[in-house]
Every structure is written in structure tokens, then in C-alpha cells.
Amino acid sequence: MKKSYISILLFTIAGLFVACSNDDDSTEPVNEEEIITTVILTFTPDGGGTAVVLTSRDLDGDGPNAPVVTVSGDFAANTNYNGTVQFLNETENPAEDITVEVNAEAEEHQVFYIPSTNLNLSFQYENVDSNGNPLGTLFSAMAGAASTGSLNLVLRHEPKKPNDGTLGDAGGETDVSVNFPLTIQ
Amino acid sequence: MRILLLAIFVASNFVCTVYSQDCNLKFTGTIRDFHDSSPLIGATIVIAGIDAATQTDLDGTFEFNSLCEGDYNLQISHPECKTKVVSISISDDDEKTFYLEHHIDSLNEIVLSAKAYTTKTETVLENTIDRDMLENYSGQSLGDAIRNLSGVTTLNTGNTVVKPVINGLHSSRVSTINNGVRMQDQEWGVEHSPNVDLNTASRITVIKGASALQYTGDAIGGIIVTEPVRIPIKDSLFGRSIFTFSSNGKGGSNTTSLIKSFESGWNAQIQGTFKRFGDFESPDYVLSNTGNFERDFLLKSGLNRINWGVDILYSYFKNEVGILRASHLGGAEDQVIAINSDRPLIIEDFTYEIDQPRQEVTHQIGKVNVFKKYEGFGTVKFQYDFQLNNRLEFDVRRGDNRDTPSVDLELTTHNFQMDLEEDKGNFSFKTGLAFNYQTNFANPDTGVRRLIPDYDQYKLGGFFIADYQFSDRLIGEAGIRFDHTSMDVLKFYRTSFWESRNYDELFPELVVEEFGNQILTNPKPSFNNVAATLGASYNLKDDWWIFSNLALSQRAPNPSELFSEGLHHSASRIELGDLRFSSEISKKVLLAIQKKGNLSFSVQPFYNHLDNFIIIEPTGVQQTVRGNFQVWEYRQVPAAIFGVDVDFGYKISETLDFSHQFSFLKGYERSNSTPLINMPPVNLYNTLAYTKESWSFSVKQQYVFRQNEFPNNNFEVFLPETETFETVDVSTPPDAYNLFEIAGNYTFVLFEKTKAAIGIQVQNLFNQSYRNYLNRLRYYADDLGRNFLITTKINF
Numbered sequence: 010m011k012k013s014y015i016s017i018l019l020f021t022i023a024g025l026f027v028a029c030s031n032d033d034d035s036t037e038p039v040n041e042e043e044i045i046t047t048v049i050l051t052f053t054p055d056g057g058g059t060a061v062v063l064t065s066r067d068l069d070g071d072g073p074n075a076p077v078v079t080v081s082g083d084f085a086a087n088t089n090y091n092g093t094v095q096f097l098n099e100t101e102n103p104a105e106d107i108t109v110e111v112n113a114e115a116e117e118h119q120v121f122y123i124p125s126t127n128l129n130l131s132f133q134y135e136n137v138d139s140n141g142n143p144l145g146t147l148f149s150a151m152a153g154a155a156s157t158g159s160l161n162l163v164l165r166h167e168p169k170k171p172n173d174g175t176l177g178d179a180g181g182e183t184d185v186s187v188n189f190p191l192t193i194q
Numbered sequence: 195m196r197i198l199l200l201a202i203f204v205a206s207n208f209v210c211t212v213y214s215q216d217c218n219l220k221f222t223g224t225i226r227d228f229h230d231s232s233p234l235i236g237a238t239i240v241i242a243g244i245d246a247a248t249q250t251d252l253d254g255t256f257e258f259n260s261l262c263e264g265d266y267n268l269q270i271s272h273p274e275c276k277t278k279v280v281s282i283s284i285s286d287d288d289e290k291t292f293y294l295e296h297h298i299d300s301l302n303e304i305v306l307s308a309k310a311y312t313t314k315t316e317t318v319l320e321n322t323i324d325r326d327m328l329e330n331y332s333g334q335s336l337g338d339a340i341r342n343l344s345g346v347t348t349l350n351t352g353n354t355v356v357k358p359v360i361n362g363l364h365s366s367r368v369s370t371i372n373n374g375v376r377m378q379d380q381e382w383g384v385e386h387s388p389n390v391d392l393n394t395a396s397r398i399t400v401i402k403g404a405s406a407l408q409y410t411g412d413a414i415g416g417i418i419v420t421e422p423v424r425i426p427i428k429d430s431l432f433g434r435s436i437f438t439f440s441s442n443g444k445g446g447s448n449t450t451s452l453i454k455s456f457e458s459g460w461n462a463q464i465q466g467t468f469k470r471f472g473d474f475e476s477p478d479y480v481l482s483n484t485g486n487f488e489r490d491f492l493l494k495s496g497l498n499r500i501n502w503g504v505d506i507l508y509s510y511f512k513n514e515v516g517i518l519r520a521s522h523l524g525g526a527e528d529q530v531i532a533i534n535s536d537r538p539l540i541i542e543d544f545t546y547e548i549d550q551p552r553q554e555v556t557h558q559i560g561k562v563n564v565f566k567k568y569e570g571f572g573t574v575k576f577q578y579d580f581q582l583n584n585r586l587e588f589d590v591r592r593g594d595n596r597d598t599p600s601v602d603l604e605l606t607t608h609n610f611q612m613d614l615e616e617d618k619g620n621f622s623f624k625t626g627l628a629f630n631y632q633t634n635f636a637n638p639d640t641g642v643r644r645l646i647p648d649y650d651q652y653k654l655g656g657f658f659i660a661d662y663q664f665s666d667r668l669i670g671e672a673g674i675r676f677d678h679t680s681m682d683v684l685k686f687y688r689t690s691f692w693e694s695r696n697y698d699e700l701f702p703e704l705v706v707e708e709f710g711n712q713i714l715t716n717p718k719p720s721f722n723n724v725a726a727t728l729g730a731s732y733n734l735k736d737d738w739w740i741f742s743n744l745a746l747s748q749r750a751p752n753p754s755e756l757f758s759e760g761l762h763h764s765a766s767r768i769e770l771g772d773l774r775f776s777s778e779i780s781k782k783v784l785l786a787i788q789k790k791g792n793l794s795f796s797v798q799p800f801y802n803h804l805d806n807f808i809i810i811e812p813t814g815v816q817q818t819v820r821g822n823f824q825v826w827e828y829r830q831v832p833a834a835i836f837g838v839d840v841d842f843g844y845k846i847s848e849t850l851d852f853s854h855q856f857s858f859l860k861g862y863e864r865s866n867s868t869p870l871i872n873m874p875p876v877n878l879y880n881t882l883a884y885t886k887e888s889w890s891f892s893v894k895q896q897y898v899f900r901q902n903e904f905p906n907n908n909f910e911v912f913l914p915e916t917e918t919f920e921t922v923d924v925s926t927p928p929d930a931y932n933l934f935e936i937a938g939n940y941t942f943v944l945f946e947k948t949k950a951a952i953g954i955q956v957q958n959l960f961n962q963s964y965r966n967y968l969n970r971l972r973y974y975a976d977d978l979g980r981n982f983l984i985t986t987k988i989n990f
Binding site: 036037038039040041042043044045046047048065067068069070071072073074075076100102107110111113114117123125126159161166167175176177180182183184185186187188 | 522523524525527528531539540590591592593595638640641642643644648684686688689690691694709710711712714760761768816817818819820821822823914915917
């Protein structure tokens, strides 16, 4: 009886030390790998000129700070633009370009450009996935008459494809949703 | 006492020698539970003076051979019952039945009651789920089984993550004691269900309060105790196998156990469970990605020499659970669309595949315990248990991370416990010390910030409980427990959060190092908690009893309440804990009046007065690149929860029983009378059961009222596409619903000593579409539709 008491005690104490030994290692911070902190939209006017660059940057991710939105300038009325969008994770150094992943998994992604009704800006997809459905990391935009409003950019993960171009029909999950105040002059 | 025994010993020898009669008499009998007449397995019967002892087998029967004619004193004991001494006179082969009264420990437990599927009205006031009923839930979960008790509900995430709620409280406020081990399975999370295979239990008891201080002092809500099968001390080999087939989920389960025991006291047990279900279905659509796959086993061996013994146990539990695909959302914009849609936004064809989002949980328990009885001193017990809990949560992710879990937590717990208990007739006590060490490791390879930080936790606790029988009718009980908890945490905060909370000014000493936009801190919170209980039971007259119990309990905040800081994907909201929290304090009054007999009832009012009660509530909307998210912050408030549980039973005839159950509960913040979130709505059950010989049939109705008292946590979100503001209705409870269930059961003898039973059950008979307020996925999909369940049991 005594023997078993002692052996159990020894066994358990040994167990405790083994378990305690993994203390305090591996306390490196985790940098969110998939988080998109930054969205950069670049509109280059057909035939050259100064590009309009829209940026939304939220370096603390889900933290309390709101994204910082900047718009480099106004759009020119009745002008066609070639556009690209870039999604970055700037919590990593160097920043990770998540657009590469989005393009690689084009069938599972789609970028939606939703101008407010009072803004005379229309969009067209300029790239497609392997099934021929729109992707939207490349696009063209046509600025109409002078107006002000806002542009909502949404990146959806695993939407229904093809869809009717509305978010409601596409479904899926929102990976990015940012708003830019815009003016066409 | 010794002199008396000696006297009996001498006397019986004297009787034998003088008369020198036939010494080949056989004395057999059965030991039954006084309350429900169920056979007591493993009861010990000692014949004083002649050194004869035996234990009851599975049918509660025992046998003594080669007895001489004469008078004997029998001492009958059972771990759960008060020891009884009876005198018998033997002149011929004889057979007798003895009834044992529950031990005084059950004073705390009696305030719970259950109307099980049983046909004996005596059981109306049992607070336990017995083996028969557990077998009917073999393919389901612990929560599914115990919500049949009045006052017990469940908080679900879909239909496979089922968390028990006792008198309105759950998660860290409810402790589960599984095979004598207090489960440390990350019970803090609302979407974490207990990692328990209910097939390892032969009985489950629910205690609606913190008054069972031998287990824990912080179970403000209550305690769930699963009890293993009792193994007799005799040469035997027995077991059982249960197969279930379920039409909904197109799956089933099997559990098989085998127990070998020896006259010498050695025993061994092996048990395994396998459950596999595909997507479940609501009446109108497939609930895509709701399958589950569970694999468990248990190995146990022990030696029971009546006055000392050893037990060794190892159990393994693994469960993969799919979470409704349509519930995985981006921000508030997605949420409003999902909530406003009548149907889930993702419905696919039925499959057994479990895809993302899903949980994969493994829980292992190792336990060694020894006990020894010292005459005149008491029973000393020592237990060491080890638990390893690994929780993986897989989200819908992109790129290389697709198969990497977003949450990977490994919680290791070591527990040492030493108890002493003694029963001195009308006075008995139990005292003990416990030391507990726990370490949590959050794997950084997930590529997602740690939801729960790395920590070490040390706990030291001690308790003393005593009860005293003042008279045949009055029993009093008192207990006290003290627990010290200290934590050593390594937590990375976002610098922006650390500063927005003013922690940089309040706790500059906690900062270890700064990394870019994150900050490593080393908080060391510690808590001293006291729990106490005082109670009495009084037998008014024949069938009438009154019980009262006062319990004070304190609970240290859990890691989630202290350290949460970020997006909780499965809830689509940002959750923020608070480093400054102190322990919750609960003072609970539990009263009960019960009547037994052909017409039986119990009425059990309670009042739970809570201070520093931790609630989580919305405080605003936060903008991120992913859109808007609602922010929920933990806060401590004074609160009160009160209600009444009513059970009623009537034996209409020999074959027909009616039972009724009713639970009413309200919970408010005391300062401003705001209703507490997720309080179970009023609900009632009616059951009519017919039993004749080996046949039984029952019809059961469940009516759940709409919860009309709820906090309004709705918020508005702007939808750029339609340029409108939409209300995100996360508050409004669903409508009342009425469900019917029918069941039939036939028991028969398959071979000698092998009994079998076949049961057919139809749940949600009328294929009613409904949503349950206490289902976290109620926003997105209906609850389960009709289910045909076939259960086959074989006891051998």
C-alpha cells in the first residue's frame, strides 16, 4: 500500500515538472497573416496624366483605430480611367501583397465597385477568373459629368459566381469594405 | 461499537455451536434505492461476526451461502447512501429486499428533480438522469440529455455544440465533474460544449447551485456530476452495446463497453464510442456543414478491497464539429443581409464532409485515485488527475492558411486532491485540500493573434462540510471552502487598444516589451474566493419534505473575460475583456417543497443575488478595412436571477403515467432593471407514458414561450449599395414553439443473461419550423426538422 502511494506521488510530481518546463518560451507576437490593412486604388487617365490614388489604411486591424482614408485628387469629368487595386498587409515587413493571393484564387474572389447614385462614375471589369467570370483587380472607370458622392469597394471571398453584379446575389464573406468620398470636376 | 460487534460475534458462534444446526442455508436479497426502488449496484453487505461480506451485482442482488441458522446483524453500505444496520433471523433459505436512503450529501442535490421516461412515480423527485434515459441519448450530447431536467436548458451553437444552462447560467459558471474529475475543457466559451462522452456515465446528477463544495466553490450556476458504472466485487464479465440510427443527419452511433471483475476486487473496464453524422436538416432545407464526427474511448482498472482500493483511468475524447456555413460572416453589412434573409444564404447538398468553419477538440484525462478506510478516523482519499485539452478552430481562410486553424489552444491541467470523510451515525463530515496547476499554450503558428493568451495558473483550495441529523425528521448541513487563484499571463495587446483603455497610464509596470504595433505585457492577477453553504431538510409528514439551502459562492473571472481583445469570428463581433475585473459573488437561496406518492409534485423557487456579475454588451460600432463590426465589451454589474421550477406527476393507473414540468425564470441588472441577455424563456413539458410488461409508449409535448424580456442590442449600419441605413436586429427573440415527440420501446431477453431493447423515437413529430432563442445560430437558420431515431441496446 505504502509503495503504491509513493510511486503515485513520484509519478505525479514528475508529471508536474515535465508540464511546467514549457513555460515562457515562444512568446513572439503573432502578426496577422491574412489581415488586409491597406487598400490602394490607382486610376490612371486614358492617354496619360496624373493618376488619382485612393488609399484606406488601418494598421491596427480590428483595433480601436478607424481606417485612415486619403484621396489624392479629383476625377476629371468625361474621362476614362484604367484602374488597378492593391490589397496589402502592412503589419508585416516588408508589406505582403495580398492581391497576389486574390489573383491566384480568382475563382473564389470578386471585387465589387459600388459608386453612390449621385456620383457619375461607372465601372467595368478588365480581368476574369479561369471560368471567365469577372474578378476585378483590374478595371476601367468612366467619369461622367461633374458630381460628388462616394465609392464603396468590396472584396468578397467565396461569392456565388457568376452573379448579377450585386452583393446581395453574390453572397460570400466580406474581406474588404471601404468607402471613399469622391468628386468629379 | 466494537464491544457490540464482539458480543454479536460471540453470540452467533455460540448459537452455531450450541445448536450445531444445518449450516447450508442460503440468504439472498436485493438492495434498492429508497426513492425510486432502482437496484443499487455495488452495495456492500457485511454480516457482523462471521467475516462474510459480499457486494450486489448489476441487478442489485446479493447472495450468502453456507449460513447457519440464527440471528445476524447485517451492515449494508453504498457510497451514495446512508449505511444501514439490520437484524435478521435465519431459519431457512430466505430472501429479503432492503432499501437504502440517500446519503446526506444528496441534500444539496435533492432540490433538483426530473421526470424521466420512467414509469415509477417514486422517481418524480429524483434530480438525476438515470441509465435508461441516458441510453436513449446515446447518440446525442450531454446537454441534450440533461435539458430534460426542469430548470436546465441549453445554449446551442447549431445542434452539435450544446452547452448546459442551469437556472439561467452557463459556461464558467457551471462545472462538470466527469468520472470524479473537474473538467478543464475551456468551458469559458459559449461555443465550447463539454468534452464528455455521456455514454461513460451510468447516472448524471445536476446540482442547481454551488453548494457541493467538495467539487468546487465557483459554480455559481450549478454542477453537473456524471457517475461511472459501479463494478461489483465478484467474478463477472458484463457489458453493453448501443446502436443508434438517426434519419436527420443520416448517421448514427455505437457505444460498447466491457467490464471484467474478480472476486479478489480487481476490475477492468474498456469502453468506446463512435458517432458520425452528416449535415442535419431543418424542415425546409439542409443545414450545410453541420455534421459531426466523435470518437472516444476509456480504459479503467482498479482494485477494490472494500476498506482500501486503487483506481486508474484514462479517457480520450475527440470531436469534430461543423459549424453552419452560412453563419460565418464578414462585418455588419453581411450580418444584416444574413439576418434579414428567411433562409440561410448558403445551402448545399447533403454531405458527410465537415468543411470550414469547424472545430476539432481533443480531451484526454488520466486519473489515479486511492482510498483507505481507517476505523474510527474516516476514509482518506487521494486523487491526482491530468487533463490535456486541445482546441482547434478552423475558419474560412485564404491561400496557404486554408488548412491552418485560426485558434489552436492547448490547456494542460494537473490536479491533486486529498479528502477525508467520516460518517459517525447522525454526524458526518468531509474535508479536503486541492492543488491545481494549469497552463495554456496558444500556438502562434495560426497566423492569427492569440484569442486566449499564454498563461500559468495556480490554485489552492480547502473545504470542510458537515451535516448533522437533529432528529428523524430534521437534517442540517453547513460547509465552507476557500480558494486562492493566481495567474501569470503573457499577453500581447494592440498598442492602440492598450492606450485607448488607458492601461498605459494605469499599468505601465506590466509592459515587458514593445513590438511594432503590439505590446507584450505580463499581468499577474490573483483572487481569493470564499464559498459557504448552509441548509436544512425537514420531513413534514409521511410524503412531504421541505428543503432549504443558502449558498455563497465566488468565481474568479476567466481568461476570456479578462483578456479578450479582438474579432470573434464565430460571433462576427469584436469582443473586449477587462484586465481590472474582480471575482463574481453569488448568494443563492434554494427552496423546495416536495410530495411523493401516486400524486407527486415539487416546487422549487430560487433567488440568485449577483454582484460583479460579468456580462458582455454592445458599446458601439467599429470601422475596419473589413467593414463595420459591432463592439461588445465585458462589464461587471449587480444582477439578480430568480424563478421557479415545478414538477408534477400523477399515476393515472397501473400502466399510465402523466407528468408535467414547468420552468419560469427572470434575470435583470439590479441597477437599472435591464433584462439580462440569453435568459431561458418560460417552458413546459407534458408527458404521457404507457407501460405494460416489456412494452412502453410515450407522447411528449414541449412548449417554449417567446422570451419577451431581452436587452435591445440592435444597431444601425449603412449599406452603400442601397444607400440606406439598416437595423441589424441581433436582439429580437424568435416566436414561441410547440414540439411533439413520440417514443416506443420493447425489451426482451435475447439469450440467457443477455437483455435487449429496441426503441423508436420520432422527434419534432410534425416537422415544425422553429427557432430557439438560446441557439446562437438562430439568426441564420431554422432548428432541426423531424427525426426518426432507432435505438438498439444489448446488455450482456
